[in-house]
Amino acid sequence: MSTITIAPPPSGAQHAPPLQKETTAGSYFITNYPPFNFWKPEFVPDLLAALERPPAQLSTLNSQLSTVPLGLYTHIPFCRKRCHFCYFKVYTDKDSSEIKGYIDAVLKEFALYADKPFVGGRKPRFIYFGGGTPSYLSPDQLKYLTDGMKRLMPWDEAEEITFEAEPGTLTDHKLRAIRELGVTRLSLGIEHFDDHILEINGRAHRSKEIARAYAYAREIGFPQINIDLIAGMVEETEEKWVEAVAKAVAMRPDSLTVYQMEVPYNTGIYQQMKAQGKLVAPVADWQTKRRWVDYAFREFEKFGYAVNSTSTVVRDPAKVKFLYREGLFSGADLLSVGVASFGHINGVHYQNQADFEPYLAKVNAGELPIFRAYPTKPDERYIREFMLMLKLGANSRSQFKAKFGTDPLEQFAEPLALLKDWGCLSVEGDRIVLTRDALLQVDRLLIEFFKPEHRLTKNG
Numbered sequence: 001m002s003t004i005t006i007a008p009p010p011s012g013a014q015h016a017p018p019l020q021k022e023t024t025a026g027s028y029f030i031t032n033y034p035p036f037n038f039w040k041p042e043f044v045p046d047l048l049a050a051l052e053r054p055p056a057q058l059s060t061l062n063s064q065l066s067t068v069p070l071g072l073y074t075h076i077p078f079c080r081k082r083c084h085f086c087y088f089k090v091y092t093d094k095d096s097s098e099i100k101g102y103i104d105a106v107l108k109e110f111a112l113y114a115d116k117p118f119v120g121g122r123k124p125r126f127i128y129f130g131g132g133t134p135s136y137l138s139p140d141q142l143k144y145l146t147d148g149m150k151r152l153m154p155w156d157e158a159e160e161i162t163f164e165a166e167p168g169t170l171t172d173h174k175l176r177a178i179r180e181l182g183v184t185r186l187s188l189g190i191e192h193f194d195d196h197i198l199e200i201n202g203r204a205h206r207s208k209e210i211a212r213a214y215a216y217a218r219e220i221g222f223p224q225i226n227i228d229l230i231a232g233m234v235e236e237t238e239e240k241w242v243e244a245v246a247k248a249v250a251m252r253p254d255s256l257t258v259y260q261m262e263v264p265y266n267t268g269i270y271q272q273m274k275a276q277g278k279l280v281a282p283v284a285d286w287q288t289k290r291r292w293v294d295y296a297f298r299e300f301e302k303f304g305y306a307v308n309s310t311s312t313v314v315r316d317p318a319k320v321k322f323l324y325r326e327g328l329f330s331g332a333d334l335l336s337v338g339v340a341s342f343g344h345i346n347g348v349h350y351q352n353q354a355d356f357e358p359y360l361a362k363v364n365a366g367e368l369p370i371f372r373a374y375p376t377k378p379d380e381r382y383i384r385e386f387m388l389m390l391k392l393g394a395n396s397r398s399q400f401k402a403k404f405g406t407d408p409l410e411q412f413a414e415p416l417a418l419l420k421d422w423g424c425l426s427v428e429g430d431r432i433v434l435t436r437d438a439l440l441q442v443d444r445l446l447i448e449f450f451k452p453e454h455r456l457t458k459n460g
C-alpha cells in the first residue's frame with residue numbers, strides 16, 4: 001500500500017502558547033460569548049423584558065441607522081441513530097404522534113413570540129432548520145410545520161432558508177418537497193465517504209446514499225448546496241482522508257465545511273473512554289486534524305475555491321453567502337425555538353429547556369420554555385462579535401469602529417499585540433488579518449480576548 005504524506009501547513013505561530021496535542025474530552029470550539037456556564041435561570045426575566053422592547057438600531061459605516069436583522073432557528077431533535085461523536089440533544093425513539101406533538105409545540109412557541117414588541121414589524125431575513133436531523137421529518141410533517149410558521153411570520157422577505165439533511169433520509173420526493181418549502185441552502189451532513197468509518201462512528205447513512213441524495217439535489221436545483229466533512233473521526237487515516245477530500249472535490253459543492261473532531265463529555269466516545277479509564281480520545285491529535293483541514297482547503301483552492309472561515313471554503317465568495325452565520329456572529333436577533341435551542345434577542349442570550357418533557361410541558365401551559373439567559377453588557381457584545389467575526393479570517397477596523405465607537409486596535413490593544421507577536425495576525429490598513437495557520441487554530445487563540453472573569457472556561 002502506498003503511503004501518502006500531506007505536507008504540513010507553512011508555520012506561522014512560532015511563539016504561540018504550546019499546542020494542545022492530544023484530543024482529550026471537553027468542548028474545544030468557541031461558539032458564543034460569554035461562555036454558556038454564565039447563562040443562568042435567574043436572568044430569564046431579562047429576556048422577558050427584552051421581548052417587550054422594540055428592535056435595536058445600529059450605526060453603520062455611512063453613519064446611518066439600520067434595524068438589527070431578524071432570523072429564525074427551528075430545532076428538530078430527531079435522528080435515525082445517535083452518532084458516537086454527537087453532543088446534541090437528539091431522540092431516536094419518538095413515534096409519529098410524539099413528533100406531531102413536538103411540531104405543534106414549536107408552532108405554539110412561535111405564536112408566543114409573534115406579537116411581541118421586539119419583532120417590530122420585521123420579517124425574517126434568514127431561516128435555519130437545524131438538529132438533530134430536520135430531514136428526518138416526512139414531507140407532510142414539514143409542510144404542516146412550515147405552513148404554520150409562515151402564517152405567524154411571513155417568509156416573503158427571507159433571503160436564505162437553510163436546511164440540514166442526513167443523506168440517508170432523502171428521497172427524490174422528499175428533496176422536491178424540501179425545495180418547494182422555499183429552502184435555498186441545503187446542507188448535507190456527509191462527514192465521510194468511507195463506509196467502515198461511517199459505521200464505526202455510528203452514522204446512519206452510507207456512501208451509496210450520499211451519491212444518490214447529492215445527484216437528486218443537483219437535479220432539483222437547490223441554489224446552494226453545502227457538504228460537511230469531519231477531520232479526525234475514529235479510525236481516520238491519512239490515506240482515507242486524501243480519498244475523502246478527492247471525492248468531495250469531485251462533487252463541486254457550492255461550499256464545503258470541514259469540522260475538526262472534538263469529544264465533549266456528552267458523547268458516546270467519551271462514555272467509552274470513561275469506561276476504559278482513558279484520558280485521550282481514540283482520534284487524531286489536534287495538529288493532525290489541522291493539517292488535514294489545511295490539506296482539504298488547498299485541494300479545493302486548486303479548483304478556484306476560496307477559504308472564508310476557519311472551517312469553510314466556497315466556490316464563489318461573491319455569490320455564495322451564508323447569512324445565518326453572518327447574522328449569528330454579528331449580533332442579529334435570532335428567534336430560536338425547539339428543545340435546547342439557543343437564541344438571542346435585543347442583547348439577551350437565551351437557551352430553551354434542554355429536555356423533551358419539560359419543554360413540552362412549558363409550551364403546552366402557554367409559557368415560554370426558556371431555561372437560562374444572559375443579558376450582555378456592551379463590552380461583551382464587542383468582544384463576542386470581534387472574536388466570532390475573526391473566525392472568518394479578517395475584521396474591518398472601520399466597520400467595528402462605526403458600530404461600537406472605538407477602533408478595535410484600541411479596544412483590544414493587548415490581545416492583538418500578543419497575537420501579532422506570536423506571528424498569528426497582521427494589520428493591513430483597515431484589515432486585521434489572521435494567518436492561515438492561526439485561522440486553523442483560532443478557537444484556542446480567541447481566549448486571549450475574554451474578560452478575566454470568563455477565562456477559566458471556554459464553553460462550559
Ligand code: SF4
Nearest residue numbers: 079082083086131132
Ligand atoms: S445526525 Fe447529527 S444530530 Fe443526529 S446524532 Fe448524528 S451528529 Fe447528532
